[in-house]
Amino acid sequence: MEKILLSLLSLGGMGFLFGAVLAFASKRFAVEKDPRAEAIREVLPGANCGACGYPGCDGFAEAVASGRAPVDGCTVGGSPVAVRVGSIMGVEVKQKERVIAHVLCQGDCHNAVNKYQYKGIQDCVAASMLAGGPKGCSYGCLGLGTCVKVCPFDAIHISDGSIAVVDRDKCTGCGKCVEACPKNLIELIPESNLVQVLCISKDPGKQVRENCKVGCIGCRLCLKACQFEAIDFVDNLARIRYDKCVNCMVCAEKCPTGAIYAHFAKRKVAFIHENKCIGCTACKKVCKFEAIEGEPEQKHRVLPDRCTGCGQCVERCPVNAISLNVREH
Ligand code: SF4
Ligand code: SF4
Numbered sequence: 001m002e003k004i005l006l007s008l009l010s011l012g013g014m015g016f017l018f019g020a021v022l023a024f025a026s027k028r029f030a031v032e033k034d035p036r037a038e039a040i041r042e043v044l045p046g047a048n049c050g051a052c053g054y055p056g057c058d059g060f061a062e063a064v065a066s067g068r069a070p071v072d073g074c075t076v077g078g079s080p081v082a083v084r085v086g087s088i089m090g091v092e093v094k095q096k097e098r099v100i101a102h103v104l105c106q107g108d109c110h111n112a113v114n115k116y117q118y119k120g121i122q123d124c125v126a127a128s129m130l131a132g133g134p135k136g137c138s139y140g141c142l143g144l145g146t147c148v149k150v151c152p153f154d155a156i157h158i159s160d161g162s163i164a165v166v167d168r169d170k171c172t173g174c175g176k177c178v179e180a181c182p183k184n185l186i187e188l189i190p191e192s193n194l195v196q197v198l199c200i201s202k203d204p205g206k207q208v209r210e211n212c213k214v215g216c217i218g219c220r221l222c223l224k225a226c227q228f229e230a231i232d233f234v235d236n237l238a239r240i241r242y243d244k245c246v247n248c249m250v251c252a253e254k255c256p257t258g259a260i261y262a263h264f265a266k267r268k269v270a271f272i273h274e275n276k277c278i279g280c281t282a283c284k285k286v287c288k289f290e291a292i293e294g295e296p297e298q299k300h301r302v303l304p305d306r307c308t309g310c311g312q313c314v315e316r317c318p319v320n321a322i323s324l325n326v327r328e329h
Pocket of ligand 1: 150
């Protein structure tokens with residue numbers, strides 16, 4: 001009996017001692033929580049996608065508060081969240097334009113040929129290890145959806161024609177698909193840029209034609225048509241210079257294969273407000289498409305069929321008499 005009592009007392013004593021040590025340690029070595037981390041966590045979208053490079057939103061918030069991560073590191077939240085995080089951290093954040101992923105290939109099963117039938121693992125990385133994959137064009141989308149699997153926002157899918165397609169509304173521009181694609185086919189492009197070359201083939205034109213109906217064949221018609229020096233050619237492939245492109249979409253109209261894609265549904269048209277026009281002719285002089293008519297000191301007007309919506313006249317008009325409206329289709 002005595003032994004049992006002694007054991008109980010010594011166990012209780014040890015428990016009390018360990019408890020006291022732990023209580024002391026938790027006070028003595030407690031890590032102070034930065035209140036800014038909690039405030040930042042509150043304004044994050046909570047997607048926990050890891051696109052910022054940290055383990056979820058909690059990890060990112062702590063990294064920002066401790067100065068290890070930039071205030072604009074949350075791609076899902078974009079500029080609005082970056083501004084709020086910046087104000088918590090006392091940093092001014094400039095608004096950045098939203099970017100959207102684009103798959104730079106239109107070589108689906110209707111447009112492109114295969115060089116063999118692939119029956120291996122349904123994964124683009126695995127398929128690309130077998131002689132670059134089954135596509136005749138060694139640059140083309142393999143359509144096995146490696147990008148789809150990594151997208152945390154269900155913003156990319158494989159179409160009926162077996163090619164990756166991005167849902168513009170759902171894409172947050174996190175860039176996970178860009179990293180995952182073994183063909184380096186996906187690019188993040190500013191939302192306001194409405195024209196893209198959807199091909200990355202550097203093959204000679206003849207070879208492109210043999211493999212795909214919608215590839216860039218290097219004919220340079222787009223280069224000649226562009227009035228704004230917004231296209232250049234690298235390795236036989238057209239490239240849009242987003243800093244110069246004004247979305248006139250003329251290159252896409254000229255491209256004989258359709259390799260240049262334009263969001264024609266968003267094409268604009270200029271409109272001159274008669275009550276403001278002073279007939280100075282500034283707009284007429286700057287228009288590269290002869291889409292404005294009118295005599296000096298008379299009201300000018302736009303010829304909608306010629307206007308490409310490039311917006312140069314809007315910038316030049318000294319009395320703000322011109323606006324760009326979305327074209328009625
Ligand atoms: S499509 Fe790509 S960039 Fe867009 S949300 Fe998905 S993974 Fe991110
Ligand atoms: S875009 Fe790249 S990862 Fe996505 S299906 Fe095509 S080849 Fe595969």
